[in-house]
Amino acid sequence: MGEDMRAVDIIIKKRDGQELAQEEIEFFVRGFAAGEIPDYQVSAWAMAVLFKGMNLREITDLTLAMAYTGQVLDLTGVVPIALDKHSTGGVGDKTTLVVEPLVSACGLPVGKMSGRGLGFSGGTLDKMESIPGFRTNLTTDEFIHQLRTVGLVLAGQSIDLAPADGKLYALRDVTGTVPSIPLIASSIMCKKIAAGAQAIVLDVKMGLGAFMPDLKEARILAETMTRIAHLAGRKAVALISDMNQPLGCAVGNALEVKEAIETLHGGGPADFREHCLFVAAHMLVLGGAVKDEAAGMTLAQENLQNGKAWEGFRTLVSVQGGEVGFVDYPERLPAAPCVKTVPAPRSGYLAEVNARVVGETAVTLGAGRTKKDDLIDPAVGVMIHHKVGDWVQAGEPLFTVHAGDPARLDEAVLLLLGAHTWSDQPVEPLPLFYEVIR
Numbered sequence: 058m059g060e061d062m063r064a065v066d067i068i069i070k071k072r073d074g075q076e077l078a079q080e081e082i083e084f085f086v087r088g089f090a091a092g093e094i095p096d097y098q099v100s101a102w103a104m105a106v107l108f109k110g111m112n113l114r115e116i117t118d119l120t121l122a123m124a125y126t127g128q129v130l131d132l133t134g135v136v137p138i139a140l141d142k143h144s145t146g147g148v149g150d151k152t153t154l155v156v157e158p159l160v161s162a163c164g165l166p167v168g169k170m171s172g173r174g175l176g177f178s179g180g181t182l183d184k185m186e187s188i189p190g191f192r193t194n195l196t197t198d199e200f201i202h203q204l205r206t207v208g209l210v211l212a213g214q215s216i217d218l219a220p221a222d223g224k225l226y227a228l229r230d231v232t233g234t235v236p237s238i239p240l241i242a243s244s245i246m247c248k249k250i251a252a253g254a255q256a257i258v259l260d261v262k263m264g265l266g267a268f269m270p271d272l273k274e275a276r277i278l279a280e281t282m283t284r285i286a287h288l289a290g291r292k293a294v295a296l297i298s299d300m301n302q303p304l305g306c307a308v309g310n311a312l313e314v315k316e317a318i319e320t321l322h323g324g325g326p327a328d329f330r331e332h333c334l335f336v337a338a339h340m341l342v343l344g345g346a347v348k349d350e351a352a353g354m355t356l357a358q359e360n361l362q363n364g365k366a367w368e369g370f371r372t373l374v375s376v377q378g379g380e381v382g383f384v385d386y387p388e389r390l391p392a393a394p395c396v397k398t399v400p401a402p403r404s405g406y407l408a409e410v411n412a413r414v415v416g417e418t419a420v421t422l423g424a425g426r427t428k429k430d431d432l433i434d435p436a437v438g439v440m441i442h443h444k445v446g447d448w449v450q451a452g453e454p455l456f457t458v459h460a461g462d463p464a465r466l467d468e469a470v471l472l473l474l475g476a477h478t479w480s481d482q483p484v485e486p487l488p489l490f491y492e493v494i495r
C-alpha cells in the first residue's frame with residue numbers, strides 16, 4: 058500500500074475539495090511522522106483541510122492514524138473502565154483538581170494525563186507543581202501501577218503520545234492553521250485515545266477566554282469529538298460550558314490550588330463548585346456508577362460533603378511526593394510579595410469580566426507562559442471578586458492582584474480595570490453550561 062502514492066496528489070485532492078481515502082490519510086500521517094513528507098507539504102495540506110474541511114469518516118481516520126504513530130496504552134484489566142475528562146482550556150479552570158478525587162471517591166478510578174498552560178489558558182500540571190515536591194513526570198509503569206492500586210493519578214504525558222500530533226501542532230501554530238475543527242478535534246482525540254481512555258467527558262469551553270468564540274462553533278467541535286469517540290469505540294459526552302468570565306475567583310497556580318482545596322472542603326466559589334459537581338455527575342454516568350445525572354449530582358455532593366474527595370486529593374498529593382503539610386495548611390503555599398486589593402471605581406451591574414484579558418494579565422504577572430519553555434511563578438495571579446450580573450457598590454473590593462514586583466502589579470491593575478465592563482441596567486448572570494452533547 059502507498060508505494061505509488063505521492064504527498065502532492067493528496068494535497069491536490071484535498072485542495073479541490075475531495076474526500077481522502079483512509080489509505081491516503083494513513084500514508085500522509087505516517088510519512089509526516091517518519092520525516093519522509095516535508096513540513097512545507099504538511100503545511101499546504103493543513104491549509105487545504107482548513108479551507109475544504111473533512112467529513113467525519115476522514116476526521117476519524119486522521120485521529121486514529123495520529124494516535125497510532127506512537128504507543129497506545131491499553132488500560133483494559135487495569136481498571137473496570139478507563140475514565141477521563143478533558144477541558145479544551147480556559148481561565149481559572151482548576152476543575153480537574155476537584156473532579157478527579159471526587160469521582161474516585163465515588164468509586165470510579167481516574168487516571169489523567171494533563172498538560173501545561175500555554176498562552177492565556179492555564180494548565181493542570183503547573184497548578185499541581187505549586188505544591189512543593191509534587192511529581193508529575195511518572196513513567197507509564199508508575200502511572201498504571203498507581204491507577205491500579207490507588208485509583209487516582211494525575212501526571213504529565215509519560216510517553217510521547219501521538220507524536221505526529223506534536224509535530225503537526227507545531228506547524229499549525231506557525232502557519233495559521235490552528236482554527237480548523239477537523240484538525241482541533243483530531244488533535245485532542247488522538248491523545249485521549251493514545252492515553253487509553255475508554256470513556257471521556259469533554260468540557261468544551263465557549264466564549265471570550267476559549268478557543269471557540271461562539272456556541273455554533275463550540276457545538277460543531279463538541280459533536281465532532283463525541284462522534285469520533287464513538288466511531289473509535291469509546292464512550293463520550295461533551296458539555297459546552299461558559300468561558301466568557303473566569304471560572305471561580307482564582308487565576309494563577311497556587312491561588313487556584315487554594316481555591317480547589319476550599320472547594321474540596323465543601324466551600325469555594327458557588328459557580329466553580331457547581332461546575333465541578335456537574336462534570337463529576339457526567340463522569341459517574343458515563344462510567345456506569347449511577348443511572349442518570351441527578352443521581353450523579355447527589356453522589357458527588359455526598360462525597361464532597363463527607364470529606365472523601367478531600368481525603369483522595371490528600372492521598373494523591375502524598376503518593377506523588379507532594380508535602381501534604383502544604384495542602385493541610387494552604388497558607389504555606391507559595392505567596393507573592395506584593396498584594397493589592399482594588400476597589401470598584403463605580404457602582405453598577407457587572408456586564409463583563411473578560412476572561413481573556415484576565416488570563417493575559419495572569420501571564421503578564423508570570424503565572425503562565427508565552428513560549429513553551431518559559432519559567433512560571435507559582436505564587437502570582439489574581440482573585441476576581443465578582444461575577445457578571447452582580448450589583449457592585451463603589452469602593453467594594455473588585456479584584457486582588459498577587460504580583461512579584463510593584464511595576465507588574467500596577468500594570469495588572471490597569472489591565473484588570475479594563476477587563477470589567479459596567480451597566481446601569483440589570484444584567485443576566487451567565488449560565489455555567491449551555492448544552493450537553495451525547
Ligand code: URA
Nearest residue numbers: 226240241242244245
Ligand atoms: N488542543 C489540542 O490538543 N489540539 C488543538 O489543536 C487545539 C487544542
